[in-house]
Amino acid sequence: MNAKYSLSLLLLLYCLNLSAQQTAANLQGNVKTTKNEPAAFVSLLIKHSQIGTITNEQGKYSIQNVPTGKHILVVKAVGFDLIEKEINIEENRTLTVNLTISAATTQLQAVEVTGRKEQTYKNSYAFSGTKTETPLRYVPQAISYVTKEVMLDRQAFKNSDVVKNISGVNQFSYNNNDFVLRGFRASNTMINGLRVSSSGWNQSLIPHVERVEVIKGPASALFANTDPGGTVNIVTKKPLDENRKSVNFTTGSYNTYRLATDFTGPMNESKTLLYRLNFAYQNAESFRVLQGGQDVVVAPSISFIPDEKTHANIDLVFMSSVGKLDRGQPIFGATAGTQLNSTPISFALGKKSDYIKELNMYSTLSLTRKLTDWLSFNASYMKFMYNEDLMEHRTSNGYGMDADGKAIPTLMQMQTIRRQTRNYTDNVSAYFISAFNTGKFEHKLLVGYDHILFHTALGNSNYNAGGFINAAGNGVVLTKSGTPAAYDPKNRSLYMIKDNMPVPNVPFFNLENPDYNITDISRYYNISSAVTPSRYYADGVYIQEQFKFGKWNGLLGLRMEHYTDMLNYTLKTEKKVKQKALIPRVGLVYTPMQWVSLYGTYTEGYQPQSAGTIGAPEIYGGPFDPLISNMIEGGAKMEYFKKRLAVNLAIYRIEQNNVLVNAGAPDNLNLLRQIGQQRATGLELDAYGQITPELSLTANIAFNKAEITKSTNEAEVGKIFPNAPRKQGGFWAKYKFPQKAISGLAVGVGSNFVTERTTNDTKNNLKLPGYTLLDAAIYYTVDKFRLAFNLNNAFNKTHWVGGFDYNRLFPGAPRNFLIGIGYSF
Known part of the structure; x- marks a missing residue:
């Protein structure tokens, strides 16, 4: 049975x-x-x-x-x-x-609420160039980018790892977002199109980043006071309406341990509520002495889409970094012929007890509401907080000296900085978009208002030591303003002299015999002082018209900017210093064939001088005019291989006027002067996407000449900007083998090069040599597992990514590797 x-x-x-x-x-x-x-x-x-x-x-x-x-x-x-x-x-x-x-009717979405589903090196749309969802090929300005897929394949986890994939961008130092864009040093950063005034020193991990964009040239017509060379925009990952989950673990050189996760999907059956959660932890050392540390990033995001007319998104990003502040590599004294390798590239100043604890935290609320078929309202608000707790021994940007004032090239003057600060940035952006037709013209009209507020309150404090011990041995020699004085051999009787040398408050650092031992800063003569509170805000009203007529697309923009800075903030003498500017933008795109668009643009930039600078002519001179820049750019945006590969060409000229530099007056070390005009001219070429289904590529090359063209000092005319190479470029290619016998196997290879650059030390003509680096990778995917091995700087080339002077150079990493294993489900 x-x-x-x-x-x-x-x-x-x-x-x-x-x-x-x-x-x-x-x-x-x-x-x-x-x-x-x-x-x-x-x-x-x-x-x-x-x-x-x-x-x-x-x-x-x-x-x-x-x-x-x-x-x-x-x-x-x-x-x-x-x-x-x-x-x-x-x-x-x-x-x-x-x-x-x-x-979607008139494509009125202007806030990036739901995530990008493309999974290639190519990105088709951008919000940052126009504040509307516009195909990049129709934006009359160069916008370069790196997608998360490139970051994954290169195992790039910090912005410095990312920017080498973008034309015309290179590092200035190790500091966070300290880059040179088209020859100009940049200081402004945006997150999802909203301005951030401060984001710290050390570079944080970027597991929550969808892509890094660089809007080339001035962008003040949309985003207030921006740098002339360009603006970096960080686009964070947004929720998807489909389930995707991944866990990645990475280890490698310099005792690197890293864990990253990315979970996203719908929270209900109707998919009106979506979520995304990114998390990363890293514990890593460095090729640099005493450097490295721990980083944590937690980034939850929720999108609410109750109907086709309403999209809302809430982001929260928490980034914690604990390590040391790397001020760079010092080399032997500033004398003709001094070699960059007089100290090893691993050499750093400091003590074992030094540290920096940084916290960046921000929340963003974005909303887009389609009011009618032809009108939508869009708004975003971001609250950004930065907290710093710093203890460091660092150079005083000078060499030790004997009693006669003669420099000793192997001893560095030192100081200590103990600082605790916190500041906030509030950013509000609100605008209406109206889409309508007049005859054969299609219009998209944007009218908006922005408000940016930066605030450093009372209570922040410094506790610093520096200078030289006085003759009585009971303190340091001070200036009339109460700060530590530099050593003056003409008044050597004021100083304590020992072994024919003035005795420093913080001992000189011996470059030949470094001492990294733990040090108690209470042994020095410290001066406690408050960090000067500050507050400024900017209000901008702007209008932008995008139109289409046959094969033509045009853009007209105008912004009225009002900038208010508080001089002597929180004091009885507090007063408002106001500046304003009218900023235009115009661009035109012609698409003669479906695969190519030709464009031209003119735009201006505006950066107010600080209230402290222009509000105290008895100290700094002046009055001074604001920084004014303008750019003329033209180029072509092309698509090949059935639009899988995008190739962009840009030719530009950027001018900036009213740059402030130190006047070099012996009787007033704070006196400033405006040098006239700086100009950068160049050509850039970028490529992104897939040549075949198996071959992915991102490549770039840039030619740039950035120089002083007008100055009150004729000797400065023709000098090249610091850390601005004449040529630079690179590529990264990934090939997936289609053969069944080796299914899942892929290889990657890349290179980047930079030509010779000048530094801030023009007196001694200190230059950084050019270099070419080679990177490689191999990947193997089986089922839902992915293994990756990346080898960086394969030929172990000694190089410097940037530098200030003999005291602060920034070498690049020698040969190193990363091994990653990921699981997607």
Whole structure:
């Protein structure tokens, strides 16, 4: 009987299985846009089920084992209208359904709320160039970028690892976001298009970053006071309406241990509530003495999409960094012929007891509401907080000396800085977008208001030691203003002299015999002082018109900026120092063929001089005019290989006027002067995407000449800007082997080069040599696991990424490796 029952059960299961196979079929097809272009990464879902897929880069899709009968096929894509199509699945047949999706009415979304679904080196859209969702090919200005896919393949976890993939961008120092853009040193950073005034010293991890964009040239017409060379915009990851989860562990050189996770998906069946959670922890040392530390990033994000007209997003990012502040490599004294390798590239100043604890935390609320078919309202608010707790021994930017004032090139003058500060930035952006037609013209009109507030309150404090011991040995020699005085051999009787040397408050650092031991700073003569409170705010009203007429796209913009800085903030003598500017922008794009767009643009930039500088002419001179810049740029934006590869060419000229430098007056060390004009001219070429389905590529090259063109000092005319190479470039290529025998195997190779650069030390003509580096990688993917091995600086080339002078040079890392293992589910 048991055998009969068993046979009957097997027959029953077979019949059920056969019945299931007979009541299911396959669904396939293509999805295109109304412009007959493939629609990549579009979501397709059988309504009221978990059956679905997304289109590939060619717009093709295939859904297996769809139950027979009538269903509703739901088609969704960011920026496009929702489609619900009734389909009828018949037994033993493959149903082919081709679909065309239309851009959401007037494409009024202007706040990036839901995440980017593209999974290649290419990014098709940007919000930062126009504050609207505009295809990059129609933005009349160069915008370079690096996607998260490039970051993953290069195992790039900090901004300095990322920028080498962008044309015309290189490091100035190790400091966070301290870069040179088109020859000009940059200080402004945005997060999701909102300005950040302070983000610390050490570079934080970026597991929560979707892509890094650089808006080339002045962007003041949209984003207030910005740098002339460009603005870095960090785009954070947003929730997706499909489940994606990944865990990655990395280890490698310099005792690196790193864990990163990325979870995203819907929180309810209707997919009106989406989430994303990014987390990363790193504990790593460095090739630099005493450097390295611990980093933690926690970044939750929630999107609420109750209907097709309303999108809201809430982000919270917590970034903690504990380490030491690396001020760079000092070399032997500033004399002609001194070699950069007089000290090893691992050499650093400081003590074991030094530290810096930094906390960056910000929250962002974004909302877009479609009021009518032709009008939408968009708003964002970000609260940013930076907290610093610093203890460091650092150079006083000078060498030790004997009693006669003669420099000793192997001894560095030192000081200590003990500082605790906290500051806040509030950023509000609100605007309306109206889309309408007049005859054959299509218009997208934007009217908006921005408010930026930076605030450093009372209570922040310094506790510093420096200078030289006085003759009585009971303190340090002070200036009339109460600060430690430099050594003056003409008044040597004021100083304590020992072994024919003035005795420093903080002992000289011996470059030949360094002492890194723990030191108690209470042994020095310290001066406690408050960090001067500060407060400034900027209010801007702007209007922007984007129009389309046949093959032409145009952009006209105008911003009225009001900048208010508080002089002597919190004191009885407090007063407002106001500045204002009218900032225009104009651009035109011509698309003669579908694969190429030609563009030209003119835009201006504006940066007010600080209130402390222009409000105290008795100290600094002046009055001084604000920094004014302008740019003329033209180029071409092209797409090849069925639009899988984007190639962008830009030719530009940027001018900046009214730059302040030290006047070098012996009787007033604070006196400033405006040198006239700086100019950068150049050419850039960027490429992103896929040449074939197996070969991905990102490449760039830049030619730039950044020099002083006008100055009250004729000797300065023609001098090149610090850390601005004449040529630089690089590439990264990844190839996935299609053969079944080695399925899952891929290799990567890349290189970047930089030519010779000058430094701030023009007196001694200190220059940094050019270099070429080679990187390589190998990947293996099996099931849901991914293994990666990255080798950086394969030929172990000694190089410097930037530098100030003989006291502070910034060498690049020697040969190093990373091994990563990831699991996606």
